[in-house]
Amino acid sequence: MNFLERITGSDMNREMKSFELxxxxxxxxxxxxxxxxxxxxxxxxxxxxxxxMPILESVxxxxxxxxxxxxPIEEVLGDDIQGFTSAITGHSGAKTYxxxxxxxxxxxxxxxxxxLK
Known part of the structure; x- marks a missing residue:
């Protein structure tokens, strides 16, 4: 990834488009x-x-x-998708702003x- 891709986010856009496909x-x-x-x-x-991005790739x-x-999707993720999302991001060390x-x-x-000093 070069500097321009990092600044513009084009690398992430490209990856998200591949996810959607x-x-x-x-x-x-x-x-x-x-x-x-x-x-x-x-x-x-x-x-x-x-x-x-690595978390989304794994999911x-x-x-x-x-x-x-x-x-069935309920067997894989359970009934609480928001809880599933919080769990996978919490275990991966992702912190919110x-x-x-x-x-x-x-x-x-x-x-x-x-x-503190």
Missing amino acids: RVKNLPADYQAAWKKINQNIWVHGDFSGRNL LELLEVTAADGQ RDRWRYQLNRNVAKKLGG
């Missing part, structure tokens, strides 16, 4: 689940969202394999109160 080959219920996961996952991203691979095996801001705020307050 792969999703079109999945059954309809899997496509709906992917859409829900995609809607819920972005709050766990960093400023650019690049930290979520898509999981959906492709389980669809090929003929498993709110987590970073909270950490910075707490650190600045501690500095002002003399707790």
Whole structure:
């Protein structure tokens, strides 16, 4: 990835388009689940969202394999897709911008109160 791709995000756009092409080959219920996961996952991203790309790749691979095996989507992801999304991002170490801001705020307050040097 070169500097221009990193700045413009064209590398991520290209990767998301390839994900969407792969999703079109999945059954309809899997496509709906992917859409829900995609809607819920972005709050766990960093400023650019690049930290979520490997997670999305892994989730898509999981959906492709389980669809090929003929498993129902409820058996794979459960009933709570938002909970599933939170779990996969939490275990992967992805932090939200709110987590970073909270950490910075707490650190600045501690500095002002003399707790940190």
